[in-house]
Amino acid sequence: EGRTRFLEAIKEFENGQLDARLLEVLCCEGCIMGAGMTTKEQEFKRRSRISKYVRDCLKYRNQGQWEKDMVYFADLDLRRSFERDDKRVGIITPDIDLRPILERMGKKSESDFLNCGACGYDTCLDHAMSIYRGLAEDEMCLPYTIEKLKQTNEELEKSNSKLSDTQQQLVQSERLASMAQMATGIAHEVNNPLGVVLMYAHMLKDQCKDDKQLGEDLGMIVEQADRCKKIVAGLLNFARQNQVAFESVDLNEIVEKGLQIVERPKNIAAEIINQMENPYCELDKDQMVQVLVNLISNAYAAMPDGGKLTITTGGNDFQVWFSIADTGIGIPKENMPKLFQPFFTTKKMGKGTGLGLAVTYGIVKMHRGDIKVTSNADLSKGPTGTTFTVAIPRAGRRE
Numbered sequence: 001e002g003r004t005r006f007l008e009a010i011k012e013f014e015n016g017q018l019d020a021r022l023l024e025v026l027c028c029e030g031c032i033m034g035a036g037m038t039t040k041e042q043e044f045k046r047r048s049r050i051s052k053y054v055r056d057c058l059k060y061r062n063q064g065q066w067e068k069d070m071v072y073f074a075d076l077d078l079r080r081s082f083e084r085d086d087k088r089v090g091i092i093t094p095d096i097d098l099r100p101i102l103e104r105m106g107k108k109s110e111s112d113f114l115n116c117g118a119c120g121y122d123t124c125l126d127h128a129m130s131i132y133r134g135l136a137e138d139e140m141c142l143p144y145t146i147e148k149l150k151q152t153n154e155e156l157e158k159s160n161s162k163l164s165d166t167q168q169q170l171v172q173s174e175r176l177a178s179m180a181q182m183a184t185g186i187a188h189e190v191n192n193p194l195g196v197v198l199m200y201a202h203m204l205k206d207q208c209k210d211d212k213q214l215g216e217d218l219g220m221i222v223e224q225a226d227r228c229k230k231i232v233a234g235l236l237n238f239a240r241q242n243q244v245a246f247e248s249v250d251l252n253e254i255v256e257k258g259l260q261i262v263e264r265p266k267n268i269a270a271e272i273i274n275q276m277e278n279p280y281c282e283l284d285k286d287q288m289v290q291v292l293v294n295l296i297s298n299a300y301a302a303m304p305d306g307g308k309l310t311i312t313t314g315g316n317d318f319q320v321w322f323s324i325a326d327t328g329i330g331i332p333k334e335n336m337p338k339l340f341q342p343f344f345t346t347k348k349m350g351k352g353t354g355l356g357l358a359v360t361y362g363i364v365k366m367h368r369g370d371i372k373v374t375s376n377a378d379l380s381k382g383p384t385g386t387t388f389t390v391a392i393p394r395a396g397r398r399e
């Protein structure tokens with residue numbers, strides 16, 4: 001409304017319809033709403049307000065002070081002078097290149113010229129011309145500013161979620177590193193006495209060949225001590241205390257081997273998708289097969305009612321990767337941060353040591369690689385299942 005009144009006043013002044021030599025209109029630069037109006041009241045009401053204000057002032061004035069003020073300000077010159085400064089938006093001439101300004105305003109194609117008037121100008125070109133003359137700013141284009149804000153907001157959200165992911169990974173790595181330290185200590189302490197137990201159990205077993213019952217009992221000791229040895233070896237693997245024997249291998253062959261080793265339940269289908277042009281990389285063959293065996297076994301265990309296992313391989317010049325996806329029950333959200341911790345298992349007592357994923361994590365880290373997991377256990381949010389992705393540098397490190 002202010003903008004319309006502003007234009008009307010100028011037109012009337014120009015046509016000589018106003019009986020005034022000076023028209024002073026309120027026109028602030030940079031206001032997206034156009035010229036502002038101080039009140040919505042009608043003209044006479046405004047006048048009567050001013051009269052009342054003056055009458056009140058006269059009523060309560062201090063006559064002595066007023067006279068003093070009159071003398072004091074007698075020399076004050078209240079005249080005002082004006083200089084001509086034509087700020088009207090000129091006709092756009094072909095020699096003025098408004099393109100850079102229009103670009104800044106986000107007007108790149110015809111459909112961007114909304115000519116909505118929200119900036120106080122009738123058209124986007126008028127607005128651009130005013131910017132050219134230093135009378136307006138780019139940000140006054142509301143649709144553009146809103147769009148930009150949206151973009152900035154989206155970018156902020158993305159970097160925020162990246163930041164919190166990285167933070168979580170850091171916390172996880174730190175926790176696993178301190179666990180690894182503890183695991184190494186325990187493993188080294190247990191390893192030697194365990195070796196002695198095994199050795200003497202074997203010796204006794206050999207000496208008691210005639211006593212069947214004793215032989216069976218000693219066999220049990222050997223079996224369980226062997227199991228403990230495997231757990232200790234697993235702990236050392238998790239703690240990255242083992243050596244990595246890098247050699248040049250075909251990753252696809254390793255994937256196939258891993259798939260062959262684990263017996264596939266009849267109700268589960270398996271598929272390998274190869275997206276790799278060059279399958280050769282440097283890694284420890286046995287350890288990587290171990291990683292595959294662990295992940296594939298877990299995937300099968302997650303599909304008790306059947307499903308599909310998909311192994312995808314890929315890579316670029318710097319790294320190779322494979323992902324193992326199942327259509328199983330998924331991993332509950334609360335278990336995700338504990339997945340790679342040693343001895344964490346959801347399997348029944350005696351069914352798993354809880355070292356499989358910890359060992360997998362250790363082996364991948366020994367290869368200077370990365371392991372990521374995504375999972376959905378909530379059917380209302382889509383198909384359930386889990387995908388582990390392992391990425392390792394194409395060239396191994398030789399110490």
Ligand code: SF4
Pocket residue numbers: 105112113114115116117118119120121122123124125127140141142143144
């Ligand atoms: S607000 Fe933007 S889109 Fe609307 S007229 Fe002004 S410059 Fe054009």
